[in-house]
Amino acid sequence: MSSAIIQANNLWKEYGDNVVLERLNLQVMEGDFVSIVGASGCGKSTFLNLLLGNERVTRGELLLDGQPLPQEPSSERGIVFQKYSVFPHLTALQNVMLAEVFEHSGILVRLFGRAKQQAEQRAQAMLAKVGLAQAAQRYPAELSGGMQQRLAIAQALMKQPRILLLDEPFGALDPGIRKDMHQLIDQLWQERKLTIFMITHDLSEGFRLGNRLWVFDKHRHDAQHPERYGAQVTFDIPISKDNYSEALGNNLPMAAQTCFAK
Structure with missing residues (x-):
């Protein structure tokens, strides 16, 4: 039976007076593939950096296997960026x-x-x-x-690694190559029982690859002080290979409006 590998309990991330993330209460099971979407600047990459250990939680806690997540990168967590992170020499x-x-x-x-x-x-x-x-x-x-x-x-x-973090890994690729990469990631996820967090700006990609889709957005807004409130996960949509088309059809318009209509 799967167990919780990642938990966020009343998690906040702030930079001085700028609140990026607020009141995150999340639980991710081992083997989950979480696709993450949301408008630019809503804290998606910040959350990934918290998972990696490059950033520290301001308030609340982020747990790995029920213990505080190590505050530095480790071999348990691998990451792939949109810009190829390889050494040219x-x-x-x-x-x-x-x-x-x-x-x-x-x-x-x-x-x-x-x-x-x-x-x-x-x-x-x-x-x-x-x-x-x-x-x-x-x-x-x-x-x-x-x-x-x-x-x-x-x-x-x-x-x-047990956890693979993907920061828009296919955004710069042509559609045909992207489809091949989707097949590769899906195969690796199934074979290695990885827990994956993937940021994407392609909603259909998020629905196609993940078994959960998170929408990062702000519940509260202040037009005069936009930095006063942080983002939360406003939608947590379960997806399976069997109900992919139904989940996409039922939830895509709402998610698209929430994420990108600003």
């Missing part, structure tokens, strides 16, 4: 090996002997998993946009 294989390199050798940034051989084998297997087996010795500049994003996903999954 390293080959695809070397990029994927980086997680092992940093873990084992610190500032030396090298692996030797058997440790290097094992890391290469794991990296090759990960590249094969994302369809880049034949591109191991190519540099990012020699890869298409879709291939670079596959590489970034392989890099994020190398340390076998």
Whole structure:
């Protein structure tokens, strides 16, 4: 049976007088795929940074397995950005090996002997998993946009995280390539039992990939002081592969109006 992996209890995030998120009370089960939509500036990326450990909660609490979430990034949480987060001076294989390199050798940034051989084998297997087996010795500049994003996903999954954070990962891709990436992410989610949080500006993408869709928006507004109130999750829409069309048809107009009609 699935258990809660992430809980937010009366969570607030503020920067001085600017309230970004307020009164978040959320529970995410292990294995959930949460698609996150909302207008620009409504706190979606801030929430992802809280999950990653790059930001700290101002008030309330954010729990991982019932304990305060570590206030720094860890191998349990991988992230993929819209802008490909790979190193241009390293080959695809070397990029994927980086997680092992940093873990084992610190500032030396090298692996030797058997440790290097094992890391290469794991990296090759990960590249094969994302369809880049034949591109191991190519540099990012020699890869298409879709291939670079596959590489970034392989890099994020190398340390076998339990939680995968996706910050508009397919926004810069052509429609055909995006469809291929949807299939890849869905396959990885099913096979690895990942818990995924994905920010997207494409509502149909959010409905298609997730089993829950969150709409971030503000319940309260002050035209004179817009920074006074923060965003909350105003809709938490359950989705399944069986009711995808029904969920999209019933909820898309409301969600679209809430998110983008401002």
